Amino acid sequence: MSRLFCAVVFIFFASLISARAILVDWSTVTWTPGSLSNSYDVDPANPGNDLTVAVTGDTGQLQPSLATGNPQTPAITNAFDGGLSPGHSTLELALNLASNAQSVTVTISFTSPGVNHVSFNLFDIDFSNASGNTYQDVISSITANSTAGTIAPTITNVGANATLSGSGTNQTLTGIVSTVDKGAGSNLGNATITFDGTGISSFTFTYSSGSMFADPTYQHIGIDNIDYTVVPETNPALLSLGLCITAIVASTWRRLAKHRREKNIDPS
Ligand SMILES: [Ca+2]
Numbered sequence: 001m002s003r004l005f006c007a008v009v010f011i012f013f014a015s016l017i018s019a020r021a022i023l024v025d026w027s028t029v030t031w032t033p034g035s036l037s038n039s040y041d042v043d044p045a046n047p048g049n050d051l052t053v054a055v056t057g058d059t060g061q062l063q064p065s066l067a068t069g070n071p072q073t074p075a076i077t078n079a080f081d082g083g084l085s086p087g088h089s090t091l092e093l094a095l096n097l098a099s100n101a102q103s104v105t106v107t108i109s110f111t112s113p114g115v116n117h118v119s120f121n122l123f124d125i126d127f128s129n130a131s132g133n134t135y136q137d138v139i140s141s142i143t144a145n146s147t148a149g150t151i152a153p154t155i156t157n158v159g160a161n162a163t164l165s166g167s168g169t170n171q172t173l174t175g176i177v178s179t180v181d182k183g184a185g186s187n188l189g190n191a192t193i194t195f196d197g198t199g200i201s202s203f204t205f206t207y208s209s210g211s212m213f214a215d216p217t218y219q220h221i222g223i224d225n226i227d228y229t230v231v232p233e234t235n236p237a238l239l240s241l242g243l244c245i246t247a248i249v250a251s252t253w254r255r256l257a258k259h260r261r262e263k264n265i266d267p268s
């Protein structure tokens with residue numbers, strides 16, 4: 001019994017230093033519409049802010065959302081379902097680029113020593129060549145920085161209305177068919193981007209329009225929730241505290257057991 005109790009106590013302390021899954025859920029954080037950089041404290045175990053999301057580049061081309069209230073993007077909106085029901089809130093980027101040489105870049109930096117296995121979806125990577133609606137969503141320069149150097153993404157779940165080209169750190173997602181923002185078929189412009197490394201300090205991608213249109217019209221995408229894991233460095237103080245408490249509990253348990261045995265033997 002005492003061994004079992006000690007094991008439980010030890011497992012409790014060990015669990016404090018094992019990997020934790022962290023989720024940046026856009027429905028639970030705030031982003032002032034049109035602001036270009038925000039930091040979030042999503043991991044209570046890591047003191048202070050854990051990540052900063054920044055949008056740079058031709059940010060003067062950012063446009064209001066088509067979603068309710070038409071907030072200036074970047075904004076957290078429900079413009080896209082991504083084929084989910086209910087749809088997720090996403091960080092929406094809407095652009096009206098003056099030329100296909102313009103772009104915006106999204107960079108997410110982690111303040112903790114480095115995180116592992118970062119993954120997120122992009123919604124509505126699509127294309128239109130209708131009158132008054134001529135754009136081609138292009139996501140490129142998709143890379144992460146880690147203690148091991150630059151990490152290439154693993155890109156999966158690419159919807160039928162987008163295409164993936166290139167390899168390694170040179171992969172590009174390009175919209176090829178117009179896609180509904182909400183409801184059935186809204187998953188066809190999705191892609192899942194994963195950086196399957198450790199010690200990741202930041203990741204980035206660039207959003208632009210393809211070379212087909214010299215002056216693209218309004219275009220938009222959504223960045224879905226971001227998940228990652230954190231493996232805290234083993235805290236020697238915490239570990240010794242755990243071992244110490246386990247030892248004290250074990251010793252007390254032994255003393256009590258001995259006391260009970262002696263009482264049972266004593267016929268008085
Ligand atoms: Ca934190």
Ligand SMILES: [Ca+2]
Pocket residue numbers: 096097098099215216217218
């Ligand atoms: Ca334009």
Ligand SMILES: [Ca+2]
Pocket residue numbers: 124125126127137219220221
């Ligand atoms: Ca789009």
